[in-house]
Amino acid sequence: MAKVTIDGIEIEVPDGTTILQAARMIGPEVAPPTMCYYSKLKNSGGYCRSCLVEVTKGSEKDPRPMPKLVASCRTAVMDGMVVGNTTSKKVIEARASVVEFLLLNHPLDCPVCDQAGECHLQDLSYEHGNYKTRTEFERRTFEKLDIGQNIQLHMTRCILCYRCVKVAEQITDGRVHGVMNRGDLSEISTYVTEAIDNDFSGNMIDVCPVGALTDKTFRFKSRVWFTKPVDAHRDCDKCSGKVVLWYKGDDVLRVTGRKDQWGEVEEFICNTCRFDKKQTSDWTIEGVREINRHSVISANKYTKLVKPKEFTLNDIKAITE
Numbered sequence: 001m002a003k004v005t006i007d008g009i010e011i012e013v014p015d016g017t018t019i020l021q022a023a024r025m026i027g028p029e030v031a032p033p034t035m036c037y038y039s040k041l042k043n044s045g046g047y048c049r050s051c052l053v054e055v056t057k058g059s060e061k062d063p064r065p066m067p068k069l070v071a072s073c074r075t076a077v078m079d080g081m082v083v084g085n086t087t088s089k090k091v092i093e094a095r096a097s098v099v100e101f102l103l104l105n106h107p108l109d110c111p112v113c114d115q116a117g118e119c120h121l122q123d124l125s126y127e128h129g130n131y132k133t134r135t136e137f138e139r140r141t142f143e144k145l146d147i148g149q150n151i152q153l154h155m156t157r158c159i160l161c162y163r164c165v166k167v168a169e170q171i172t173d174g175r176v177h178g179v180m181n182r183g184d185l186s187e188i189s190t191y192v193t194e195a196i197d198n199d200f201s202g203n204m205i206d207v208c209p210v211g212a213l214t215d216k217t218f219r220f221k222s223r224v225w226f227t228k229p230v231d232a233h234r235d236c237d238k239c240s241g242k243v244v245l246w247y248k249g250d251d252v253l254r255v256t257g258r259k260d261q262w263g264e265v266e267e268f269i270c271n272t273c274r275f276d277k278k279q280t281s282d283w284t285i286e287g288v289r290e291i292n293r294h295s296v297i298s299a300n301k302y303t304k305l306v307k308p309k310e311f312t313l314n315d316i317k318a319i320t321e
């Protein structure tokens with residue numbers, strides 16, 4: 001076991017725990033933001049630098065501070081380590097610069113972007129960024145690309161976090177896309193027109209922290225804060241069948257995995273549950289979904305659930321006769 005102090009709070013954690021995991025064990029008030037790390041995906045993290053922290057004491061044995069800020073998702077704790085996150089001025093400044101870099105090539109698309117309201121980049125820039133940009137040159141742009149039948153890639157908004165690549169690598173049965181080229185020419189691409197149509201590809205949408213990978217069955221149907229998230233499940237032979245249904249009125253506009261307090265899906269769901277089951281009668285409704293993030297979705301949120309009515313053919317005939 002190793003004792004580590006983060007923002008003045010001490011915790012004992014198993015050897016090999018990363019600083020980020022230790023901070024999450026303490027709680028959200030000291031946990032650094034993450035744009036590429038995803039606890040359910042192996043080898044994620046190390047790309048975005050938004051989780052940087054300052055190590056002011058390396059360990060009990062070697063108390064020297066680490067010379068540079070380190071990525072907390074990739075750095076293991078040592079016994080006696082002292083870490084500054086929100087209490088470190090250097091970290092606050094560096095994080096603002098990281099946001100600036102992430103936004104260097106990012107469009108001002110929020111008013112028309114399906115991710116708005118549940119976008120980690122919006123939250124990151126609001127909470128850690130500068131309110132003004134110093135770069136007014138043209139952002140790089142890409143054509144929108146269909147990745148299979150149900151997913152659209154808008155590379156212009158991608159921050160190259162590699163999460164979708166890890167999903168494809170680890171939970172689908174054959175990766176056909178990845179990051180091509182290097183530097184400012186990097187882009188997510190499929191091998192020419194190869195479509196991603198395996199059973200779990202839709203999870204790329206859930207892990208994408210921005211609006212680069214979107215659900216074509218949901219695009220432009222509603223701003224997310226006008227929808228009502230509801231927990232539901234069904235017997236599924238491919239996945240756990242535990243999902244969130246996003247209602248508008250009586251219509252299920254989209255189906256997603258359930259996300260925890262870190263914005264990560266609890267269990268990956270299959271494409272049948274996600275794209276093909278959009279009727280209330282397909283599901284057993286459990287109740288109102290708690291949205292843990294301090295997002296606009298939680299603002300003025302309803303607390304009671306009125307089970308949406310399923311119209312039968314007879315009801316429709318009665319209305320139209």
Ligand code: SF4
Nearest residue numbers: 109110113119210211
């Ligand atoms: S990805 Fe997020 S920050 Fe970017 S345009 Fe969409 S909502 Fe705005």
Ligand code: SF4
Nearest residue numbers: 158159161162164208
């Ligand atoms: S498309 Fe989304 S998930 Fe994939 S690398 Fe870009 S930002 Fe990350």
Ligand code: FES
Nearest residue numbers: 046048049051073
């Ligand atoms: S979350 Fe650690 S580098 Fe991205």
